Amino acid sequence: MMDNKKIRFTPEPTLRRLVRYLPVLQALQNKGIELVSSTTIANEIVLDPTQVRKDIEYTGIIGKPKTGFVITELITAIETFLNWNNVTDAFLIGAGNLGSALLGYERFKKHGLNIIAAFDADPAKWDTEIHGITVLPLDKLPDLAERMKIHIGVISVPAESAQQTAELLIQGGILAIWNFAPVHLKVPENIIVENIQLAQSLAVLTSRLRESFTHDNIMSGEQPNVGDNILPVNR
Amino acid sequence: MMDNKKIRFTPEPTLRRLVRYLPVLQALQNKGIELVSSTTIANEIVLDPTQVRKDIEYTGIIGKPKTGFVITELITAIETFLNWNNVTDAFLIGAGNLGSALLGYERFKKHGLNIIAAFDADPAKWDTEIHGITVLPLDKLPDLAERMKIHIGVISVPAESAQQTAELLIQGGILAIWNFAPVHLKVPENIIVENIQLAQSLAVLTSRLRESFTHDNIMSGEQPNVGDNILPVNR
């Protein structure tokens, strides 16, 4: 299939920063300001102005020397770039604690995601409504996904059933999966998977906390505890 | 103080990968296997073996040529490195949909986090229990945090009140914040903040989806839609 070898995607750090620029821009807009410089944005979120300009370059917007960027233009360009102006219908699977919370998140619609149905394996949940969204039997998923041309699936099932849920989604012709289950999904390479791994995030937090203690201890000359082995040993 | 200029933290990608090694190791352990090579781990999650070795190096564990690493040793070392063997008590603020879901997550205890109390500004929620955890009035937070020497705060309040919640936590002597609110918190630099930004994750997903469409279109010779400006323009 042609040489689809190496298509370059936008770097993830850039995408994440673009999201952070939006509230800054909106706040300025609310103050009635029409123009913004990369420096202003950078100051607001502690970043390098050059980096802000590089990120903005991806959206295709070009600024003017001395004045900067037109805020409305920039907001629209970022939202378009992120595909947030095309709201896509999605299915959610797993109407447990987390799934229910996600169903209640109105905000997702502003971010291009509209969850229109939920699925669960538990018959007790079938035909109930959670935040206005009906829970359906899991086995109806592939057929419905295909008929409704659903492209995004949100997985909030327990770890054990995540893989088979993913397969069900793929069977239904889904293109992208937002995965909240703490497992690495094995999927064909054309399927886009974006993970929310709470454990990973928590690991960063707890490690940093340990590291900050450790560094303090080193400074104050205290002994690290047994098992505290901390930094890579150079030998 | 002293010269705490540049203490090097473990790279975040390394921390995140270490978390992913754990289930692989546990699965092998459950099969009765005692030794593992970096290649085996790497194959399991589609990664470079050298990278696996580099990551493991941080934990202080050293392997043996030809045989690899002792699985039990490695698991313990990773968990210790992540500080998951020292379970830390924490407070959660904001007992809404998401907050409640988080309170129901038993798994966090295995990851070094034990949420022992929840706080909310809404009097209707005071003294109720969610997943066995009592919800307390928000204004009791700073005093209690200080007296109980709580080091971690989990913020799951709406965006508008996140900053003031953070300040309340800091006032109570908290050291680290796990922030689920969609805002960038402004905190003193010694405070550790780890964000779960659903919008950012979603942005990666929706962008990739757009990019994959766009690339397909390019290949099939179709015109991109108006406003699809996609890739950085080289001029």
Added chain:
DNA sequence: TTTTTCTCGATATAATTTTCTCGATATGAT
């Protein structure tokens, strides 16, 4: 008008992270 100042965007440099290469070593096979 001319000068000053601010900011863009192109290019260059630096830092970080990932991947590759290779000698050393432990194990199992001959």
Added chain:
DNA sequence: ATCATATCGAGAAAATTATATCGAGAAAAA
């Protein structure tokens, strides 16, 4: 005992990402 093989860990190379430098253009001030 010797050889073949798998694997480690150190260091080099490559790739990616972030930061710094600087000429040019636009606006405001002199």
